[in-house]
Amino acid sequence: MKSVILAFATALLLVACGKSKKPDEQAFLNSLDSTKKGPSIDEEVINSILQQIPSPLEISVLLKESGTKYNFSLLNTPDNLSKYNSNFKKALNLGVYGTDLGYTNIYQQNKDGIKYLASIKSLANELNIGQFFDIETIGRLATNSKNLDSLLLITTENFNSINRYLQTQGRANLSVLLLTGGWLEAMQITCQVASKDLKNKELREKIGEQKIILEQILLLFGFYKEDENMASLLKDLTDLKAAFDKINITYTYKESTMEVVNGVAVIKDNSTTTVDITDKDVQAITSIANTIRIKIVS
């Protein structure tokens, strides 16, 4: 009889063991420096804010559609990789390079894209999340401009998988850094382009609209005040918020209308937002965003 109980206990133990962390996950958790221990916070709240942050790809598409030419000098050079020695910097710059990769992809600058891909893979490996980048497939897709859709799809899926993984591992702090790095890089690119095209109202509005996203990012950083690195970046982002506070975004709701066209519910959005932003505001935001970005990529 004892042997029956022992067999059951062993079986239950095996089931339980099946759910334990894999060695690489454990290595990942052990390898974190300043972000070693996440605070005791509601991960669900953090994850729900994280998923709101829009993809930087939207900005790259806007720039291309508005006729802005490709400019490699706006990006963080992939050669800066060796400068990133802490996991804090690695996670931030993984986000930065993610935005840069998206930008090169949208402009079909595959040679540059492959350089970013190599730096991304390296940073991801160092953070023990390299398993989410199938560099061979992405590299193959990147060599042919006809594969743009697949390339965009697979890189977006890879970054989504990383964020999901980090969140399920209770390491959402790294996800926050990744998304913040990506957002800041997109902000910086938009600001640099807008500073050379002051009459472009759409770009100016796009910068002003970032107020909404910055507010969400600040909420996220608020959970990690105890971390020295995060607190320092929070201070910089708070300075940026002060510049954004001068911008007014007015939202007017008006009921939408809908109709079915070829099996798709097509919505006519009758609500509007207006963004009040001056040239001076754009200059102030550009200056602060650039200062923060230099700190991150240097």
Add this chain to the structure above:
Amino acid sequence: MYMKKITLSIFLISLIALSTPLASQCNSENFASACIPKLASGFNFLKSYKVDGEGGAKEKVEYSYVFTKGTQYMINLCASGTATDGIVVTIFDSGRNKVASSKINGQFISAIAYPCNATGIYYIQYTFDGAGGKCGGSALGFKR
């Protein structure tokens, strides 16, 4: 006799513990992945969402995203059986005003095209109508 009872108890508890998750299993991740290639041509993939009503335990599944003025978004739905299997996606603005729905005049539509005219945080809410499987997936894409 006493040992027999203990053994039987362990056996039953183990059986219940191991079988419960299987009974309410919903492979929403598969549905979400299957939905990505179904985004209409020209749309760039942004996010995939799992829609698991946990066999009726959940009335709704909700996500949020910042939609941007001047961008057209598409949200599609995938489920087993009939097109949406009773799953309805509704978009609300940050003030919880309804801006879009996949249920129009009682008809369940499997995709919404939403050209956003007002930047802000929006809630993407999935609800379940009728006696469907309350299990599916969804994908969000965009184009300019």
